Amino acid sequence: GPTVGVLALQGDVREHLRALVECGVNARSVRRPEELDAVDALIIPGGESTTISKLAIEFGLADPVRKRIGEGMPAYGSCAGMIMLAGEVLDGRPDQESFAGIDMTVRRNAFGRQVDSFEAPVRLDGVGGPAFHAVFIRAPWVERVGGDVQVIGTIEDGPAAGRIVAVRQGNLLATAFHPELTGDLRVHRLFVDLVREAQ
Numbered sequence: 001g002p003t004v005g006v007l008a009l010q011g012d013v014r015e016h017l018r019a020l021v022e023c024g025v026n027a028r029s030v031r032r033p034e035e036l037d038a039v040d041a042l043i044i045p046g047g048e049s050t051t052i053s054k055l056a057i058e059f060g061l062a063d064p065v066r067k068r069i070g071e072g073m074p075a076y077g078s079c080a081g082m083i084m085l086a087g088e089v090l091d092g093r094p095d096q097e098s099f100a101g102i103d104m105t106v107r108r109n110a111f112g113r114q115v116d117s118f119e120a121p122v123r124l125d126g127v128g129g130p131a132f133h134a135v136f137i138r139a140p141w142v143e144r145v146g147g148d149v150q151v152i153g154t155i156e157d158g159p160a161a162g163r164i165v166a167v168r169q170g171n172l173l174a175t176a177f178h179p180e181l182t183g184d185l186r187v188h189r190l191f192v193d194l195v196r197e198a199q
């Protein structure tokens with residue numbers, strides 16, 4: 001079966017590794033370019049995108065990850081990972097760099113101070129069963145998507161209703177929320193299916 005890496009520079013790496021193991025694939029942490037070479041796909045965890053960006057440059061991973069994404073490696077990013085996959089980042093630090101890949105504009109910490117963290121039901125297109133119990137922690141939202149990007153999840157009610165929080169573009173998947181924190185494996189399964197199809 002495929003080997004799926006989790007970018008292990010900062011963030012909730014362990015939770016993603018656990019979810020992958022529960023999905024029945026080989027899971028590895030990726031901290032060095034050689035480790036990236038050994039994986040078929042990559043998850044970029046939730047955490048802090050400014051830190052992930054800084055460490056990716058320091059560890060010599062930023063360009064190799066961009067190159068693999070450009071070559072079609074499947075990648076999934078949750079929260080900070082979504083920011084790392086965005087072509088354009090608003091409210092980022094000036095020196096922050098993303099890996100890009102998804103033709104979208106995301107806004108960091110978009111939901112505002114009063115609602116730093118919250119939970120909301122989110123239904124994802126192409127994923128059966130009940131709505132996700134989606135956990136948002138200083139999450140971004142997506143403000144613009146290009147024509148090749150499929151919006152697969154939006155906030156359903158409340159002041160942020162209609163905001164885009166899950167997208168897919170080819171082999172790239174991103175969610176503003178953290179399925180790795182809730183034990184609901186449906187997003188990881190969707191990603192693993194996509195990885196298997198890509199092989």
Ligand code: GLN
Nearest residue numbers: 046047048049079080138
């Ligand atoms: N606010 C963080 C960032 O900008 C993302 C938070 C998270 O991943 N839970 O990277």
